[in-house]
Amino acid sequence: MSWLDLRRVEARLATRWLGRVLLYCTVTTSTQDLARREAEAGAPHGMAVLDDEQTAGRGRLGRTWHSPPGQNIYLTLILRPEAPVGPKVAMLVPLAVAQAVEELFPLRVGIKWPNDVWIGQRKLAGMLVESEIRGTETLYSLVGIGLNVNMDVEAVPELADIATSLRRELSREVPREEVLASLLNHLEALYEAPAEEVWRRWRERLITLGRAVVVRAGHQVTEGVAEDVDREGRLLLRCPDGALVAIEAGDVTLRP
Ligand code: BTN
Numbered sequence: 001m002s003w004l005d006l007r008r009v010e011a012r013l014a015t016r017w018l019g020r021v022l023l024y025c026t027v028t029t030s031t032q033d034l035a036r037r038e039a040e041a042g043a044p045h046g047m048a049v050l051d052d053e054q055t056a057g058r059g060r061l062g063r064t065w066h067s068p069p070g071q072n073i074y075l076t077l078i079l080r081p082e083a084p085v086g087p088k089v090a091m092l093v094p095l096a097v098a099q100a101v102e103e104l105f106p107l108r109v110g111i112k113w114p115n116d117v118w119i120g121q122r123k124l125a126g127m128l129v130e131s132e133i134r135g136t137e138t139l140y141s142l143v144g145i146g147l148n149v150n151m152d153v154e155a156v157p158e159l160a161d162i163a164t165s166l167r168r169e170l171s172r173e174v175p176r177e178e179v180l181a182s183l184l185n186h187l188e189a190l191y192e193a194p195a196e197e198v199w200r201r202w203r204e205r206l207i208t209l210g211r212a213v214v215v216r217a218g219h220q221v222t223e224g225v226a227e228d229v230d231r232e233g234r235l236l237l238r239c240p241d242g243a244l245v246a247i248e249a250g251d252v253t254l255r256p
Contacts, residue, residue: 002070003052005177012181018077018188019048027069029056032130032144035076039132039140045080048184057146060128061251065146066159073147073180077187080140087233088195090115091202093127093145096186098205103182107169110207113226113235113252117147118207122164124148147183149176199231208235208252217250226252 004024013019021044028034028051035049054067054074067074079089097117098109101124110118117125125147132139148165150173156163166174190198203209208226215222215237222245224237234246 008177009181014185015188017046019184021047023049025051027053030054031074031076035142039078043078047078049076071150075145077143092190092198095202096190097125099186100182111205113208212255214253215250
């Protein structure tokens with residue numbers, strides 16, 4: 001296990017503002033916690049908070065994010081948008097992961113609605129957004145990204161069937177620095193791209209569309225065919241009775 005070589009990251013970084021201020025820790029509870037402290041203390045828009053290990057990494061829907069030391073990317077971006085960016089951020093993050101991975105490696109990457117990054121039938125990366133809102137104003141958003149780079153997923157029984165890593169897909173170790181720099185480059189470019197273009201490219205990569213799915217949102221379970229997504233990022237589900245339902249958030253299971 002070795003720590004990230006930040007000079008190797010910087011040498012590949014083409015961003016103007018994203019990740020130019022970067023905090024790297026060996027271990028935290030969660031980069032979301034550390035980033036929140038930094039944001040409360042006035043951290044600038046675009047600051048990146050990274051660590052090597054999380055003792056309480058968290059995922060969407062109250063889940064745990066497996067965060068062993070020295071293997072993966074655990075990153076939180078502090079964003080202070082001047083105007084509301086709407087659903088664009090949730091679309092551009094998985095898209096940036098997909099573009100970065102495909103730029104570096106001969107792999108095909110898909111997105112499972114809303115923002116899981118998949119290779120084949122397994123999850124490679126996920127994202128979590130936590131925002132601090134006062135009234136109608138977003139003070140800051142903490143955009144957390146977990147990307148499995150060199151994790152031996154097969155050694156973790158609860159992940160072996162559902163998760164993957166770049167190492168698993170390529171059968172070799174991958175330099176995390178290259179992945180991180182490429183990810184930050186794509187994130188900044190997409191953040192500045194028109195929302196319509198981000199939506200279109202995100203939609204093109206959705207492996208969910210056209211599939212029979214089950215969507216769980218809280219206690220509600222809805223079955224149907226994932227017909228399309230709208231520009232707000234909602235999943236348009238055709239139910240067995242013919243109704244078209246727009247779903248804002250939830251956990252999708254693809255049916256065979
Ligand atoms: C998910 O798919 O459930 C979202 C996973 C998000 C994990 C990342 S790792 C960096 C940041 N810190 C956390 O505790 N969670 C996010």
